[in-house]
Amino acid sequence: MKTKSLIYYALISSIFLFSLVSIWKILVTLQGVELKNFNFALIITLGIAISLLNLLIGEKLNYLIKSTFFALIFTIVDGYIVQLMPIWYNIGIFAILIFFSLKINKYNQKYLASEHSSQIVVFDFLTLFGIVLFSFVILFPFYMMLITSFKTQAALLINPLDFSINFNQDFKELFKSYFVIFDTYKFGRYILISTFVSVGTVIVTLLFAIPAAYAVARLNFFGKNFLSTSILIIYMFPAIVLVIPLYTVFSQLGLRNSVGGLLIVYTATTLPVAIYMLQGYFRSIPKELEEAAIMDKLNWFGIIIKIILPLSIPAISSVALYVFMIAWNEFLFSLMFLDNPNSFTLSRAIQYLSGDAETPRQYLMAGSVVVTIPVLLIFVYFEKYLVSGLTAGSVKG
């Protein structure tokens, strides 16, 4: 056994344990339990002790008994000697310790003597640490958004750390914020408008993009290379430089505050991506199929409808979902073009709501939940299509 490996192992495993326990403590604090410190020194000491004990005992004990034993020691020292906490806090600590002991179970004296063992130990724990930390950092704001929408302004001001939800209250009380945003702030209407704009954008974009992508992928014409390069360049151009001219022209044409105007802009901004992704897919369809179709005297319209479309359902659905999400999440143009609350999209409505400093935050968060849930559901459900779409839209490398 190398001393270097031993030190690395003991230190990094106890730091990992500390971070696990700290995240648990933060979550506990957010249930309104008073907990004032992380006990860094104590937990690191206990962690080092447990890791070293694990090496000493090694495989002499059944690993389940060993884990339970470690977990019990830790829970008793942390929970009953240092601070008095509700029992579910201790159960959580116990579970964390079981998990931790199982993780360190595979390290024994022989393992630490092998080559590169210190590096492997560090990498293993960094991986675990990364998984825990990234999940926490990413999910926490979403968790906060959801919980805040079930609280009341007064409760949040009294104790901003109390995120516990009282499930004993009336269903109507619990979902009060949602009832308010649908009744008072007309969110039902905004959902309809957002859906209409997004679905409309998907349909129009596909209608325009499929023929164009087919032409770029298959047909020879003057300016083809120029066109495919400019698609890429246009894709890079930001919405913010389009805003002022579009605003002026749309005001003069009376297209502002109209859902139709928004639909045109969304279609134009998503077209380059859609064409780029679709033409990449169309190229992968074997040419022989179309040659046979030309023999059968099908025209281009027939080729697209009868051959290309049925073969590229996955690509088209991935583009459709992608365009839907872009249109649903879009904010800048809806901010610029819509001033009239009757034609707001969801994003614009939430921004409008926040413009009033008096708006209680739980309404804002309820609105945010309403706008976030559809995209996340679509994303989780269709993830396979979307992920391939996201990377296919890139330059291969």
Next chain:
Amino acid sequence: MSDTLSKIEKRTAYILILPAVFLVFSIILFPIFANVWISFKEVGLKDIRIPEPRAKKIVKTIKDSPDQLKVIYKLRNSSLILEIRDVKFQDKLPKNIKPINLDERCRVISNKIYCEFGNWEAKYKENFQILLMSSDGKPINKKEIKTIKPKLTGKSDNILLNTNFTLKNFKKVFFQNEFFDLLSTTFYYTFFGTIGSIVFGILTAQLVNQKFFGRTFMRSVLLFPYVGPVVALAYTWELLLDPYSGTLNNLLMNFQVIQEPLNLLGQKYLTINFFGFDLKLRLALTTVIIFEIWRYFPLAFLFILARLQAVPKELYEAAEVDGAGPLQKFINITLPQITAVISILFMIRFIWNFNKFEDIFLLTGGASGTRTLPINVYEQGFTISDIGMGSAVSIVIVALLLIFMFVYFKLIGKRADEN
């Protein structure tokens, strides 16, 4: 024969691409050129409303004579600055109703009143009256008169279409707009946002590329910030970071990490005492950059993960046989395999971060040292209401972007040559 075929092919191709090209041209390319035009003009937000002649119709009954009605048209020029020429007015009358003592500017042709009001200067107002009488002595239906709306037409100059140009906007952009402050903030934001998202992308991709329980779930979760709507996420962060009732500050204070709440989004500088040196950290800008990294590292993660999964397993196995440790494997195999994708990602993210508007706008509105060029476009155009200035700033952005893209395509071309 083949000649006609290729002709048909060409024609078909043009028909197929025309709708898309037309739409993209009018909504994306046209505005970029229009920006150049507007940026050389002195135009305010209020100037872009085309002046319109307007009339509000008010109908009044006259006492003791039910067969007569007084109609008042409140006429006005909607513009405060431009005149309208050759204003023409037209209103319809129901049957059997005739005007009496009609204004000399007007005449009646088959139950329609036509008037010619001539030129209206800016802010023009007039109360124009017509007395109506029914020719058969029956009382006039007031509602029927009221529902008919008058039509007005007129000619006016469109300030956007005249040919008065000025360099004033560009002078203002470069000399009165704290231009170098703007530029440096933008580059700070762009550079650190890009680097941060790529570093975290590499870390998470390396993570998910290993086998562990819940790996697919982890991959979905990592993409959440990227697919969530920016409005919802920005407001959630704003609540999270609020100095008084925000969760983060309260947590840090609860665990005695800090003594005083930090106004993470509202404070320009934070002075940190570092071994006796006072370091000034741009606090709000840093927070905004962290949000940016949080939101966009998933893109880097996806690209790098896709690349990592394509690295042949044999490479790692061979390295293992040669006695390489995890760190050596990462440095000698993984990094060289992903440098290409990283350089492309760097350019893409750099360009996109350079143009980011929504994130900063929603978090700070450009206050406390987070004013970047895109934010400035909005401020100039819609807060200060100077459309010309906004366009001039847009032109600066476009020019810088073209430079970046030139570099980008050069690099891509070079890589294509190497392959």
